[in-house]
Amino acid sequence: MLCTLGKAPLVVGWVVVAILLSACSEENTYVAPPPPKVEVALPLKQTVTPYLYATGNTTAVNTTTLVARVSGFIQEIDYKDGDEVKAGARLFLIEPxxxxxxxxxxxxxxxxxxxxxxxxxxxxxxxxxxxxxxxxxxxxxxxxxxxxxxxxxxxxxxxxxxxxxxxxxxxTEVKAPFDGIVTARQVSMGQLVGAGSATTLATIVQLDPIYVNFTISERDVLRIRAAIAKRGLTAQDLKKVAVEVGLQTETGYPHKGTLDYAAPEVTASTGTLAVRAVLPNQGRPLLPGYFVRVRVPLGEEPDMMLVPDRAIGSDQAGRYVLVAGKDDVVEQRTVEIGEQVGNLRVVTSGIKPEDRVVVSGLLAAVPGQKIEPQAKVLEAAATDGAVQ
The missing domain is CATH 1.10.287 (Helix Hairpins)
Structure with missing residues (x-):
C-alpha cells in the first residue's frame, strides 16, 4: 500500500510529459489579418467654372496735376486738403x-x-x-x-x-476737371504763381471707378483664346467678361468688375500680355497702389469629375490617386488635375466615372494589396468657393 502511493507522483509526471510532447507535435499555421477597411467613393460630377488667376495693382483712372496757367497772386483757395470734389468745382482763384x-x-x-x-x-x-x-x-x-x-x-x-x-x-479759376479727391495744396494764399513757368497747385485723383492692371502668361493667353473661341465671343464681348478682385487681407474675391483693355501683343522679353480691368469703387475700398489678387472666369464646364483634394498624391511620375480595382485590389492611377472647388479637386484625366477612388485611410491602402472598401458619397462643393 505504501509502495503504490509512493509511485503515484511518478505516474502523474509521465502523463504531463506525454501531454506536452503531443502538443509540440502539432503543426503551427499563420493566419493573415483581414484586409483593412478603407473608404472609397465614386468621382463627383459637377459643373465647374475654371478661373484664370493673377496678381495685379490698382491704379487711378485719372490723376491730374493742377497748375497755374496764368501768372498772378493766389486770391482764394476754395477747398480743404483731401476734400472730395465734383467736376467743375473751383479750387483756386488767381487774381482776375x-x-x-x-x-x-x-x-x-x-x-x-x-x-x-x-x-x-x-x-x-x-x-x-x-x-x-x-x-x-x-x-x-x-x-x-x-x-x-x-x-x-x-x-x-x-x-x-x-x-x-x-x-x-x-x-484764373482753377477748376476740378473730374470728380475726385484733391491732395494737399502746394501753394499759400497771396503767393505769386505762374511767373515764368507753370506752378503746381495740387493734384486731383479719381477713385471711382478704379483700374486693376495685371499680366497673364503666354500659355494663359492661348488658354483664354481657346475659351473665347469655344464661347463664340467677339472683341466687344470681351469687355463684358467678369473680373473678380480680392485684397491680401480679404477672403475670396468680393470686388467685381469687367475687362477693360488687353494689349495687342505679347511682350517677347517676358512672355506676358498686359491686361486691365475696371471696377466700381463706391466707398473707396480700393486705393491706387494696392497689391491685389485677380481671377477671371473662363466659362462653365459641365460634368467635370471631382475627388477630395486630400485623395490626390504625388511622386516623381506626377499626380496620382488610388483606386479599388478588380477583386478590391488597390491600383495607382496617374491623373491630371484642374481647378480646386472647396475641398474637392477637378480631375481632367486618368480616372473614369465608375472608378472607386480611395478617399480615406490612404496609409492603409497599398497598391497591389487587397482592401475592404467602405462606400461613401461625396457632397457637392460650392462653385463660388473655387480657389487656385
Missing part, C-alpha cells in the same frame, strides 16, 4: 482783375476794328460804283479794296484777341 482789364481792352479794340471795317467796306462799294461809271481810275478802286481787306483782317485779329483775353481770364 488784370485779365478782366485785358478783356475790356480787347473788346474795345474789337469795336474800333468793326467800325473801321464797316467804313472801309462802304467806301469800297462806292469806289466800285464810281469805277463802273468810269469816274475814277482802276488804281483808286484797288487802293480802296486793299484798305477794306486790311480793316477786315484787323477785325478778325480783334475777335481773336477777345477770345484769348476771355481764355486767360478763365484760367
Amino acid at each position: 482783375e488784370p485779365y478782366e482789364l485785358a478783356l475790356e481792352q480787347a473788346k474795345a479794340g474789337q469795336g474800333s476794328a468793326d467800325a473801321s471795317a464797316k467804313q472801309s467796306g462802304a467806301e469800297l462799294k462806292r469806289q466800285q460804283e464810281m469805277l463802273t461809271q468810269k469816274v475814277i481810275s482802276q488804281s483808286s478802286a484797288d487802293q480802296s479794296a486793299a484798305a477794306a481787306a486790311v480793316d477786315a483782317a484787323k477785325q478778325q485779329q480783334s475777335a481773336v484777341d477777345v477770345k484769348q483775353a476771355e481764355l486767360n481770364l478763365s484760367y
Whole structure:
C-alpha cells in the first residue's frame, strides 16, 4: 500500500510529459489579418467654372496735376486738403482783375476794328460804283479794296484777341476737371504763381471707378483664346467678361468688375500680355497702389469629375490617386488635375466615372494589396468657393 502511493507522483509526471510532447507535435499555421477597411467613393460630377488667376495693382483712372496757367497772386483757395470734389468745382482763384482789364481792352479794340471795317467796306462799294461809271481810275478802286481787306483782317485779329483775353481770364479759376479727391495744396494764399513757368497747385485723383492692371502668361493667353473661341465671343464681348478682385487681407474675391483693355501683343522679353480691368469703387475700398489678387472666369464646364483634394498624391511620375480595382485590389492611377472647388479637386484625366477612388485611410491602402472598401458619397462643393 505504501509502495503504490509512493509511485503515484511518478505516474502523474509521465502523463504531463506525454501531454506536452503531443502538443509540440502539432503543426503551427499563420493566419493573415483581414484586409483593412478603407473608404472609397465614386468621382463627383459637377459643373465647374475654371478661373484664370493673377496678381495685379490698382491704379487711378485719372490723376491730374493742377497748375497755374496764368501768372498772378493766389486770391482764394476754395477747398480743404483731401476734400472730395465734383467736376467743375473751383479750387483756386488767381487774381482776375488784370485779365478782366485785358478783356475790356480787347473788346474795345474789337469795336474800333468793326467800325473801321464797316467804313472801309462802304467806301469800297462806292469806289466800285464810281469805277463802273468810269469816274475814277482802276488804281483808286484797288487802293480802296486793299484798305477794306486790311480793316477786315484787323477785325478778325480783334475777335481773336477777345477770345484769348476771355481764355486767360478763365484760367484764373482753377477748376476740378473730374470728380475726385484733391491732395494737399502746394501753394499759400497771396503767393505769386505762374511767373515764368507753370506752378503746381495740387493734384486731383479719381477713385471711382478704379483700374486693376495685371499680366497673364503666354500659355494663359492661348488658354483664354481657346475659351473665347469655344464661347463664340467677339472683341466687344470681351469687355463684358467678369473680373473678380480680392485684397491680401480679404477672403475670396468680393470686388467685381469687367475687362477693360488687353494689349495687342505679347511682350517677347517676358512672355506676358498686359491686361486691365475696371471696377466700381463706391466707398473707396480700393486705393491706387494696392497689391491685389485677380481671377477671371473662363466659362462653365459641365460634368467635370471631382475627388477630395486630400485623395490626390504625388511622386516623381506626377499626380496620382488610388483606386479599388478588380477583386478590391488597390491600383495607382496617374491623373491630371484642374481647378480646386472647396475641398474637392477637378480631375481632367486618368480616372473614369465608375472608378472607386480611395478617399480615406490612404496609409492603409497599398497598391497591389487587397482592401475592404467602405462606400461613401461625396457632397457637392460650392462653385463660388473655387480657389487656385
